[in-house]
Amino acid sequence: MDTLLILLGLLLILAGYVWLVMQAFSRSLFWGLASLVPPLALLFVLRHWTQARRAMVLGGLGCIPLVVGLALLAAHDSARLEAILRLDWLRPEPAAKPELAIQLRGELNGKPFAPEQADLIDGVLSLREGQDFYAHREVRVRLPATVGGPLRLDVLPNDSGTLPEVEISWLVPGQDLPEAVRLARGYSLHLDLAPEAPNRMVGAFHLVLPAQMRTTLSGKVELYTNHLRxxxxxxxxxxxxxxxxxxxxxxxxxxxxxxxxxxxxxxxxxxxxxxxxxxxxxxxxxxxxxxxxxxxxxxxxxxxxxKGDKYPRLVDAPAPAPARPSTQAVEPTAGQPHSAPETGVVALQRLQAAPERFANRSMRVQTEQGRTAEGVFVGLDADGRLVIRHSLSGAGEASYVLRPSEVVRIELLVR
Missing domain, CATH: 3.10.450 (Nuclear Transport Factor 2; Chain: A,)
Incomplete structure (x- = not known):
């Protein structure tokens, strides 16, 4: 409402001034040209008030909604009013600061590549350039499983086994769908990412594809780990x-x-x-x-x-002091053999009830999406998710995080 009143007042004042200039031109060419300059227009009003008074009344009427609109704006948004009075709207807007600090140098399909969006969600690392539904250029690295915690991975062209899948895509002018190329091996990849609160990962990224693909990227990246902001x-x-x-x-x-x-x-x-x-x-x-x-x-x-949420903020109770571990060692009974490590399928509820019993054990976990995460069980994180450390080909090592709701089978292995 305040904006409409301000605009109405300005339009009435402008209409009154145009009418005044027209009256000045009807008087003489000299007064018409002089009235184009506001201070000289005031002189015309003083010399020929009878002819200029109706235009002045129209301009005066415009001051009423203008003052009322400014008063309403000051009551609701004083900062915005101050910006208007300081003529901030005449100054060029500063360039928007990017959300992520992405410092990559290189090219994709022979063209310079400057990604604006980056994330690592559900085991897929994505670097995108462009805000449209289809990215103008994009690099995707599909890891074998969901990653949680620090990630260090090195892949060489001659490595074999379970490796990440690399996909590059780009939009060709005149086409609606992007071109895409996927590689399962034969590339060089270096990742050294560390978590950064609350939902980011920061570190080094280096990718070199075969020469015919004309794609190389090197530098530092910052990625979102979910869609929260x-x-x-x-x-x-x-x-x-x-x-x-x-x-x-x-x-x-x-x-x-x-x-x-x-x-x-x-x-x-x-x-x-x-x-x-x-x-x-x-x-x-x-x-x-x-x-x-x-x-x-x-x-x-x-x-x-x-809708209807009226529940108060949840206050966490202070955590109890941890019990001091017993230093007394339990010796096996003479003549009694050590028990063999447990193997086979284990129930999820049993693992959740006593995660320390299965710590540092090798296991294979299958999810409802059909993925398999195999490695050493580290424990449960603060949200109750399973954390598994997995050594990849080369010198890489990653930690996979699985929600209990997506786990369908847990199998203990012997290493």
Whole structure:
């Protein structure tokens, strides 16, 4: 409303000034040319008030909505009013600071490549150039499994075994779909990435494809590890993504049940362009499966939220002091052989109940998507996810993180 009043006032003042100039030209060519300069136009008003008074009245009427609009703007958004009075709108806008610090040098398919977006989500590292649905140029590295924690990987052209798959794609002028090339081996890749709070990884990236592909990249990258975005240290719930909706629902359930051990199943794919009424939510509280139907809606100020959410913020209880481990060693009974290590299939609930019993054991985990993660079991992270350390071909080593909800089979191995 304030903007409309300000525009109306300015239009009336401008119309009054144009009318005044027309009256001055009707008087004489000299006064018309002089009235094009505002100070001399005031002189025309003083000398010929009878002829100029109606134009001045119209301009004066324009001052009323202008003053009212400025007063309303000052009451609601004083900073914006100050910017208008300082004539900030006349100055060129500063260049937008990129979200990620990507410092890569090289080319893709023989053309300079300057990625603007980068992420490492669900085991796929992606570097994209362009904001359209199809990237103008893109590099994808598909790792064997989901990665959690630091990642160091070195692949040489002669390496064999289970290696990441590299894909490059580019849009050709005049075509709707991009061209793409995939490589399973025969390339050089170096990754040395370290996690950085809250949801980023930073480190070195080096990729060299066969000479005929004219693709080389080298430098430092910064990548997102999920689709959450943060503002002032808090999740920005105004961002439209499935991860944002999952965060909002999980936070709501934790506050509703006043506990942190909420295992949320995968949400159905939702259209973030409109409210989502009656969304079926499957989750478990302390291992007990439950379902709810929630309504998700978005506001300009608070972003996405669950309709009817009035539950207070959840305050974590202080962690108990860790018990001092016993220093007394347990010796095997004379003549009693040491028990052989356990092998075979183990239940997920058993591993979750006593993860320390299976620490440093080799295991093979199969997920519901058909992927297989094989390596040494490290333990459970703070969110209850399985962490497996896996040595890749060459000098590479990676840590895979698997959610309990996607695990279908766990098999202990003997090494």
């Amino acid at each position: 943060y503002r002032d240290g808090q999740v920005d719930t105004r961002v439209d993504s499935q991860d944002t909706l999952a965060y909002v629902v999980r936070d709501y359930l934790q506050r509703r049940f006043a506990r942190r051990d909420i295992d949320l199943a995968q949400l159905p794919r939702l259209d973030t362009r409109k409210p989502a009424p009656d969304v079926p939510i499957s989750f478990s509280v302390g291992g007990e499966a439950q379902t709810l139907s929630l309504t998700l809606a978005k506001t300009e100020t608070r972003g996405w939220q669950v």
